[in-house]
Amino acid sequence: MNSKAILKFGNVYIGAAVATVGKTESEGPIGDYFDAIDTDEYFGKKDFEEAEAEMVRRNLNLLLGKAGKSFADTDLLIGGDLLNQCTATAFAAAESGVPYLGLYGACSTFIESVICGSVFIGSGRCDSAICFASSHFCSAERQYRFPLEYGSLRTPTSQRTVTGTGALLLGNQGSIRIESGMIGRIINKGVTDANNMGAAMACAAVDTIKRYFAATGKTQSDFDLIVTGDLGFEGNDIAKDMFALEGIDIGNNFGDCGMMIYDRERQDVHSGGSGCGCIASVFSGYLYKLMCENRLKNVLAVATGALLNTNSALRGHSIPAVAHAVHFSRG
Amino acid sequence: MNSKAILKFGNVYIGAAVATVGKTESEGPIGDYFDAIDTDEYFGKKDFEEAEAEMVRRNLNLLLGKAGKSFADTDLLIGGDLLNQCTATAFAAAESGVPYLGLYGACSTFIESVICGSVFIGSGRCDSAICFASSHFCSAERQYRFPLEYGSLRTPTSQRTVTGTGALLLGNQGSIRIESGMIGRIINKGVTDANNMGAAMACAAVDTIKRYFAATGKTQSDFDLIVTGDLGFEGNDIAKDMFALEGIDIGNNFGDCGMMIYDRERQDVHSGGSGCGCIASVFSGYLYKLMCENRLKNVLAVATGALLNTNSALRGHSIPAVAHAVHFSRG
Numbered sequence: 001m002n003s004k005a006i007l008k009f010g011n012v013y014i015g016a017a018v019a020t021v022g023k024t025e026s027e028g029p030i031g032d033y034f035d036a037i038d039t040d041e042y043f044g045k046k047d048f049e050e051a052e053a054e055m056v057r058r059n060l061n062l063l064l065g066k067a068g069k070s071f072a073d074t075d076l077l078i079g080g081d082l083l084n085q086c087t088a089t090a091f092a093a094a095e096s097g098v099p100y101l102g103l104y105g106a107c108s109t110f111i112e113s114v115i116c117g118s119v120f121i122g123s124g125r126c127d128s129a130i131c132f133a134s135s136h137f138c139s140a141e142r143q144y145r146f147p148l149e150y151g152s153l154r155t156p157t158s159q160r161t162v163t164g165t166g167a168l169l170l171g172n173q174g175s176i177r178i179e180s181g182m183i184g185r186i187i188n189k190g191v192t193d194a195n196n197m198g199a200a201m202a203c204a205a206v207d208t209i210k211r212y213f214a215a216t217g218k219t220q221s222d223f224d225l226i227v228t229g230d231l232g233f234e235g236n237d238i239a240k241d242m243f244a245l246e247g248i249d250i251g252n253n254f255g256d257c258g259m260m261i262y263d264r265e266r267q268d269v270h271s272g273g274s275g276c277g278c279i280a281s282v283f284s285g286y287l288y289k290l291m292c293e294n295r296l297k298n299v300l301a302v303a304t305g306a307l308l309n310t311n312s313a314l315r316g317h318s319i320p321a322v323a324h325a326v327h328f329s330r331g
Numbered sequence: 332m333n334s335k336a337i338l339k340f341g342n343v344y345i346g347a348a349v350a351t352v353g354k355t356e357s358e359g360p361i362g363d364y365f366d367a368i369d370t371d372e373y374f375g376k377k378d379f380e381e382a383e384a385e386m387v388r389r390n391l392n393l394l395l396g397k398a399g400k401s402f403a404d405t406d407l408l409i410g411g412d413l414l415n416q417c418t419a420t421a422f423a424a425a426e427s428g429v430p431y432l433g434l435y436g437a438c439s440t441f442i443e444s445v446i447c448g449s450v451f452i453g454s455g456r457c458d459s460a461i462c463f464a465s466s467h468f469c470s471a472e473r474q475y476r477f478p479l480e481y482g483s484l485r486t487p488t489s490q491r492t493v494t495g496t497g498a499l500l501l502g503n504q505g506s507i508r509i510e511s512g513m514i515g516r517i518i519n520k521g522v523t524d525a526n527n528m529g530a531a532m533a534c535a536a537v538d539t540i541k542r543y544f545a546a547t548g549k550t551q552s553d554f555d556l557i558v559t560g561d562l563g564f565e566g567n568d569i570a571k572d573m574f575a576l577e578g579i580d581i582g583n584n585f586g587d588c589g590m591m592i593y594d595r596e597r598q599d600v601h602s603g604g605s606g607c608g609c610i611a612s613v614f615s616g617y618l619y620k621l622m623c624e625n626r627l628k629n630v631l632a633v634a635t636g637a638l639l640n641t642n643s644a645l646r647g648h649s650i651p652a653v654a655h656a657v658h659f660s661r662g
Contacts, residue, residue, distance in 0.1 A: 005430070007456050049642055075336075076514065083640065084415040086435045090517060090638035094651040099336070099514035101443060102638070102653075104417045104435035112432060116447065123454030125338050183407065183430035186421060307421035307433070309414065311380055320425040322433075 006215045007115065007181040009122035013174030014328075016067035019285025020059040021277075022137065022163030024269075028262045034164075034285040036062055041138055041163065049087055052136035056081070056092035056165050060130065063167045071096045074169075075126035078117050080109040081134045082161075082276050084143060088134055098130075106305030107201070107230050108184065109133040110166065110280040111324040115181040117170045118326075122178075127171060134165035135275030144194075144310055157196040159232045159274035162261060166277065166284030176291050179298075179327040182215070184208045186307065188320040194313035197321075198235025198258075198271055201304035204321035205231060206242045208302055212325050213248070220251040224296045227287065228323070229279035229303035230258035232272030257282035279303045291330050299328045337546045338446060338512040340453035344505030345659075347398035350616025351390040352608075353468065353494030355600075359593045365495075365616040367393055372469055372494065380414055380422075383467035387412070387423035387496050391461065394498045402427040405500075406457035409448050411440040412465045413492075413607050415474060419465055429461075437636030438532070438561050439515065440464040441497065441611040442655040446512040448501045449657075453509075458502060465496035466606030475525075475641055488527040490563045490605035493592060497608065497615030507622050510629075510658040513546070515539045517638065519651040525644035528652075529566025529589075529602060532635035535652035536562060537573045539633055543656050544579070551582035555627045558618065559654070560610035560634035561589035563603030588613035610634045622661050630659045 018035045026037035036058065038044075043054040056079075064070055077096060080103035081088040093100050105112040110133035117129035138148060140161035146152045170178065187207050191200040205228045213219060220226060231239055236256045243250040257279045258272035283301055290296045304323040313319070349366045357368035367389065369375075374385040387410075395401055408427060411434035412419040424431050436443040441464035448460035469479060471492035477483045501509065518538050522531040536559045544550060551557060562570055567587045574581040588610045589603035614632055621627045635654040644650070 047642075047646060049640075049646075050648075080435060082416075084642070085413075085437065085638065085640035087638065087640045087643050090651050090653075091643070091648070094517040094519045094638075097516055099516050100653060101447070101514060102435045102437075104411060104433045106416065106433075116432070119450055119454060119456055123450060123456070125450055125454070183432060185428050185430050186425045188425045307416065307418065307425075309380075309416035309418045311378075311415070312418050312422070315378060315380075317381075317422070320421050322421075322431055 005182060005211060009118040009178050011172050012118040012122045012170055012178040013172065014176040015169040015171045015174045016063055017168050017284040017288040018059055018063040018066055019164060019166040019281040020055055021281050024267065025162055025164050025261055028267065030260055030286045033289055034281065048136055048139035048142065049083055052088035052134055052139050053091035056088055056134045059165045059167055060092060063169055067169050071098050074098050074128050074130055076120060076129040078103060078113040078129055079132040080104050082140055105322060106307050107274060107276050108303040108305030108322050108324050109276045111301055111303035111326050114168065114178065114326050115183060115324055118178045118181065121170055129170045130167055131170060132165060132167035133276040133280040135161050135277035137161045137163045140275060154270055155195040157234045157271050159258060159271045160269040161275035162273045162278040162281060164277035164281030166280030168284060175330060177329050177331055179329045181326040182208060182212045184322040184324045186320045186322050188318055190318045192316055192318045194308060196234060197306040198232040199238055200306050200319035201321045202231050202235040202238040204323040205302050205304045206239050208323040208325050220249060220253060223298045223300045224253060226254050226300045228256045230274040231256045231304060232258040232274060234271045291328065294330065297330045301326050301328060336513060336542060340449040340509050342503050343449040343453045343501055343509040344503065345507040346500040346502045346505045347394055348499050348615040348619040349390055349394040349397055350495060350497040350612040351386055352612050355598065356493055356495050356592055359598060361591055361617045364620055365612065379467055379470035379473060380418055383419035383465055383470050384422035387419055387465045390496045390498055391423060394500055398500050402429050405429050405459050405461055407451060407460040409434060409444040409460055410463040411435050413471055436653060437638050438605060438607050439634040439636030439653050439655050440607045442632055442634035442657050445499065445509060445657050446514060446655055449509045449512065452501055460501045461498055462501060463496060463498035464607040464611040466492050466608035468492045468494045471606060485601055486526040488565045488602050490561065490589060490602045491600040492606035493604045493609040493612060495608035495612035497611030499615060506661060508660050508662055510660045512657045513539060513543045515653040515655045517651045517653050519649055521649045523647055523649045525639060527565060528637040529563040530569055531637050531650035532652045533562050533566040533569040535654040536633050536635045537570050539654040539656050551580060551584060554629045554631045555584060557585050557631045559587045561605040562587045562635060563589040563605060565602045622659065625661065628661045632657050632659060
């Protein structure tokens with residue numbers, strides 16, 4: 001274990017957090033917690049890619065409004081999405097005039113951005129950074145699978161890409177601290193089913209959580225919640241089995257944002273939510289508020305990404321996955 | 332101008348640098364400088380995406396061999412490419428077991444990775460990082476334009492995507508120092524021609540260089556070379572005109588990696604080279620060696636990225652661009 005595996009950030013806090021989601025997400029069990037919704041899946045635009053960019057643009061403006069800041073007060077934007085060449089993020093950030101770092105970590109992007117932003121701020125390289133990620137059900141379906149108009153049937157293990165985005169304004173002040181983080185390594189256990197990404201990502205989540213426990217000496221009892229990004233019901237079951245096989249007690253506080261955002265009984269979501277926007281919106285919109293209300297004190301957020309594309313899947317290559325972790329604490 | 336706009340890194344040096352390229356690049360004016368070539372555009376694999384991943388994989392191994400290190404000695408991999416969902420990078424890094432951060436900055440990715448790696452190392456968060464980027468002519472043509480088999484004609488302003496990759500091993504020792512850096516902001520001046528990305532990116536390069544000069548008080552005379560990533564002949568002309576219009580003397584030491592890598596008279600490359608792999612291979616294979624030989628002491632490398640995708644171009648959206656800069660110095 002590398003001694004530098006655990007990243008300590010110094011005094012880095014969440015100054016504000018905001019999430020914007022679509023209609024289906026607003027009708028789920030935690031729908032009332034999101035800061036803004038739009039029932040129009042086009043967000044007033046003419047194509048789904050532009051819709052996703054518009055959702056992100058609105059959410060960034062809402063974040064700044066909530067914080068009483070402007071882009072001119074912001075040193076850095078760090079974010080990404082699932083679209084080819086991450087265009088939702090780039091088009092949303094294009095008018096800001098703020099220095100911009102684009103990331104691609106598939107669904108791990110949100111926590112990747114928090115790690116990078118925290119290193120920049122914690123080391124004094126900048127004073128504030130907005131860390132964000134997004135996904136959109138319609139743009140993701142068309143790009144990764146089929147245009148929605150085809151009416152393709154989905155398998156039971158498939159997940160529904162969340163239409164949502166979340167953004168955090170990080171700086172030197174706030175009530176929730178970015179305590180530490182761990183960058184994931186890529187795990188590829190040979191899963192080739194692009195309709196079961198929970199299985200591929202579960203292996204990465206388990207690897208990162210195990211490394212995190214080993215490097216810090218912490219266990220599940222040190223956290224009120226250990227939450228993965230978007231393993232969904234299938235991936236969550238697999239992760240629990242993997243922990244059990246290795247004799248690691250992961251306890252009853254092991255959840256998943258993809259399981260929280262939808263009601264499986266009431267909504268047609270198969271194995272749960274997925275996408276960059278899943279943990280981004282659930283953390284920024286819901287978990288952050290629970291932490292501010294002191295209902296959660298220590299949260300280990302583990303965002304999981306499946307690093308495939310359509311070509312690699314169609315050619316039968318297995319799915320590399322990665323998981324990044326951040327410990328958020330209320331001091 | 333934000334006081335934190337210039338990033339100072341501390342003691343961060345290049346420990347080793349390696350570039351691998353394809354046949355056309357090996358036949359260009361600086362072909363002899365590259366560390367490895369393969370005349371097989373498939374790099375022994377069965378599809379172009381796998382070929383690009385294999386090229387990156389070999390280059391990373393070559394870098395470690397040259398440095399006398401292994402992946403186990405490496406704290407962090409930071410890189411990206413142009414493929415949808417950056418699969419060349421992810422598949423190349425998949426077997427390393429090293430913590431991995433994926434970036435997407437289009438052709439600005441190489442310098443983006445150097446900036447991020449330098450912040451992690453300079454702030455003591457890790458001891459070593461490999462920063463890298465790649466592109467491949469055949470995978471890029473198929474993805475962004477047409478499969479090569481169509482034999483499509485290319486416009487005079489179009490550029491040839493470099494088949495190449497470059498990687499730097501950054502750490503606390505070496506003869507070339509990462510002196511400072513500047514993160515670009517997105518510039519969108521309304522260019523919509525995806526066959527003239529040099530024009531879109533020139534605006535971003537000029538913006539970053541102007542901001543760099545303003546924040547540091549330096550001018551072109553402080554550098555032996557100011558080199559952009561892949562503006563090509565067209566974009567370089569536009570950038571020079573823009574500097575002249577603003578009364579900024581950019582001097583005769585203003586070059587472009589896309590102009591260096593090919594011989595326009597002898598090779599069918601239209602406006603020059605482009606792609607993530609252009610500045611990555613030219614800097615790691617060529618400019619780094621000139622610096623080690625003391626033929627260049629101060630280089631400002633400005634990597635330029637066009638943040639479009641095929642959908643955004645086909646729908647007529649203009650091209651957002653970004654440019655990140657790093658000052659490399661020989662102490």
